[in-house]
Amino acid sequence: MNLHIIAATFLVFAAAQAQAATPITHVAIYRGPAGCADCSQNVKAALLRLDPHYQIDFVGADEPVDITPQTLARYDLYVQPGGGQDIPAALDSLGDARADAIRDYVAGGGRYLGLCMGAYLADDNNLGLITQDLDSEAGRPGFEVSGIEDAAVRVTWDGKPDTVFYQDGPYFPKATSASAYTTLATYENGDVAAARYTYKKGVVVLSGPHPEAGQAWFEDADIPLDKMPRGDLFGTLIRSVQE
Incomplete structure (x- = not known):
């Protein structure tokens, strides 16, 4: 057997494995009118709680770093945080050029994390x-919230029961051969609350609830602090997007 062929095959395999497991070090978080006032900062704080060594930039039209193919190429992860209720307006505020840059970034092997509004924005x-x-999951059969009020809802996250901050986030329809995904979390009624998709060469992880929500969000919404997540819900999403 040709040892050169074996060696070359091994190197190609090793390179592919290394690329698939590239650690997240540089993170771009959108900040602008498509997000809520403190959603971007809250994501940054949650990331730094996981690992204080993350190098994080806010990106957007009014930030020092805008969203372009060239700038996104610097990052291992792009995060689209939560926002308001007007999804078409949020997309319009991004603009076609930024939307194309995000789409092309993921298609080329990038990673997208969408939280609540960021999940809605990822859809078809x-x-x-x-x-x-x-x-929206709100008002779905068996779900504990019927309107747009802030709440803590029961979930099963990474196989464990927990509670998480919820703010009119989506659910994910049942997977099909044309829209396959891995379930990461479910609401108490069995609807899917967080999922991992692929898009061409990239990874798309979406969450209906807000596992990144810190203590201040619970306090501002008058939700008892014992309803905060006990487990590492946000860390589960980051580990999934890195796989």
């Missing part, structure tokens, strides 16, 4: 990173 009607259209 918006950025098109998944082939499903998303709708």
